[in-house]
Amino acid sequence: MWPGQQPPGGEPNPQHHPHQQPGNPGAGPPPPPDRPPGFPPAPPPPGPDGGPWGGAPAPDARPRRTGLTAVVAVAVAAAAVAGVLVITDDGKDSGAGSAADAVQGPSGPAGSGGPDGSGDPDGSGGSRKLVTPAHSSGPDGTTVVIGEAGADHTLDLYEDLRCPPCAAFEQGVGPAIAEDIEDGTYKVSFHFAAILDKNLGGSGSTNALSALGAALDVSTDAFLDYKAALMSAKHHPQESEDSFSDDDYLLTVSQEVHALRTNASFRAAVREGTYDPWAKKAVAAFDASGVSGTPTVELDGSPLRGSGGSFPVTAAEFREAVNQRIKDD
Template sequence: MWPGQQPPGGERDPQQNPYQQPGHPPPPDQPPGFPSAPPPPQGPPPGPGGGPWGGAPAPADRQRKGGLTAVIAVAAAAAVVAGVLVFTDDDQGSRVGASDDVVQGPPGSGGSGDPDGSGGSQGPGNLVTPAHSSGPSGTTVVIGEADAEHTLDVYEDLRCPPCASFDQAVGPTIAKDIKAGKYKVSFHFAAILDKSMGGSGSANALSALGAALDVSTDTFLDYKAALMSSKNHPEESKDSYADDDRLLAVSQEVYALKTNASFREALREGTYDPWAKKMIADFDASGVNGTPTVKLDGSQLTGGGSTPATAAEFTEAVNKQLKG
C-alpha cells in the first residue's frame, strides 16, 4: 500500500466530482528516517593467535609487551566506537534530508531498496529521479524533439476512467505527432481519486511508470498505454493499481519490461515513490483542477466545450490553434 493513504472503499460526498481537485493538500510527509544503528562492538575480536589482529605475543619480555597490547586494544576499541557513532550520525542526517535532494540514476539503475525493512513499496528518503526526466527536481517528463516549436501539456490521473478513455482515443495520435515533431509533450500526473475516494492506486501506478521511464521514453509511453487500456484499467470504485502484482502483470504486455529485473526491483521496492509524490505535489500547485486536461502552448484545448474526446476532435483543436 502507498504510505499514508486510506484503504479503498471509503465513502464519498455525492456532491464532490471525483475528478475535480478537492484542494491543495500540504506537502507529503517525508519518508521515515534511516533505522538506528546496532550497538557498537566492545572491541575487535581476538585473532587465531590470541592477539587483537591475529598475532600471538612473542615469548620475550612478555609482561611489557602484554601491557602494550592491552593499551593498543583499548585504543582500537575506542576508535571503533567513535567510528560507529560518527557513521550513524552522518547516515541519519542524510536519510532525514529534504525530499528535494535529487539523485539522478543512469538508465535502468533501479533504486536503493526498502530502508525500514518493512517489505512495502516505500521509497528511500532521497528523491531518486528516473533517467529521461528533467527539471530542477527531476520531476519534469518531456518527450519529443527538444527543438520542437510547440509544447502539449497533458494532465492525467492514472486511476481516472475519463483519463483512460481519453488515452485510448487520443493517445495513439499524440504518439504519432511526437514522432512527426509536431510538438513535444510534457506529462503531469495527479492523485485526485486517491484523495476523493481513498486508496493509493494513482500514486502507486505513477511510481511504476517512473520505473518504466527509467528504461526509455518509448517504454514509458507503452506502459502508460497499457495501464490506460480498456483491458487493464480498473473501474472507478476499484483501487486495483495499489497492488504491485497487478502493475507487474500489466507490464508483461510491454516487450521492454517482460524480463527487466531492474524495473521489477524498482517497482517492488518503491524506488520512485518519493518522485511520484513530488509529481503529484507539482500538479496540486499547477492550478489545474480536473483531469484529463490538455493545453497547447499554455492554452487549453477543447472539443465540443470540453477536453477533446476523439482523435478527430483533438486533431482539429490542435490544428486550429496552431493556425490561429
C-alpha cells in the same frame, strides 16, 4: 473533467504530555519517594542504654547478619546486571549494529526531516532518497517532455493514472498523440495528479506513477507503451478499485510492454519503490500548477477544445482542434 481535490482536513489534536491525563493538564508525574526503593528503613532513635532498639535487649545477631547478606547479595546481583548491560552496549558499538542502523534509509535516519526527501516534510517520499528517472528534467526531475526538442509547439497533458476519464482519453486519443510526437507536430509535457488517492483513499495513482517512472528510466518508448497499457480497457480498474496500489498487478500489466517484460532493473525498481519520492514530487508539482481536474490538455499554454467548445474525446476531434490551433497561429 475529473472533480477537484479534496480540501485538507483540520489540524490534529495537540500532543498530551506522557504523564498527563486527558482533560487534566495540571497532573504531572508522581513525586519521588523520600528514600530510594530497595533501601532498608532508617533505624529508630537510640534507647536509654544507647542500644539501637530503644533499651530492649538486642536480638540475636544471626538475623541481622542474614539481612545484611541479603542486601549485599542484591547489590552484587545489580552490579552483575549492570556489567552485562555494559558489555552488551560495548558489543553493539563495536560492530553488532545499533537500532539506528537498522532503520536508516539511503538518505539518512528515518524521520530526519531534511528537504531532500528524508522525513517526508513535503510529501517527497519518507526517508528514501530522491532518485529521478532518466529522460526527466526540471526541478526534482518532475518535468517529463517527450518529442523533438525543437518542436514549435508544446502539448501539456494533465492526467491521473487511476482516473477512468483519463483512461478513456488515453484509449481514444493516445494513439494520435503518439503519432504526432513521432511526426514532430509538437512535443508533449506530461503532468500527473493523485486526485483519486486523496478523494477516495488508497495509493494507486501515486504507486502507478512510481512504476511509470521506472519505465521512463528504461526509455521514453517504454514510458509511452506502459502508460498506454495501464490506461487500456483491459487493465484499467474502476475508480472504486485501487488495483494500482498492488505491485504485482503493475508488474503483470508490464508484460504487455516488450522492453519491460524481462527487465530486471525495472522489476526491482517497482518492488523497492525506487521512484516513490519522485512520484510524490511530481504530484506536488501538479498541485502547484493551478489545474483543478483531469484530464486536461493544453496546446501552447491554452486549453484545447473540440467542436462546440467541448473537451476532445476522440482522435478526430482532437486532430481537428490541434490543426485549427496551429493554423490560427
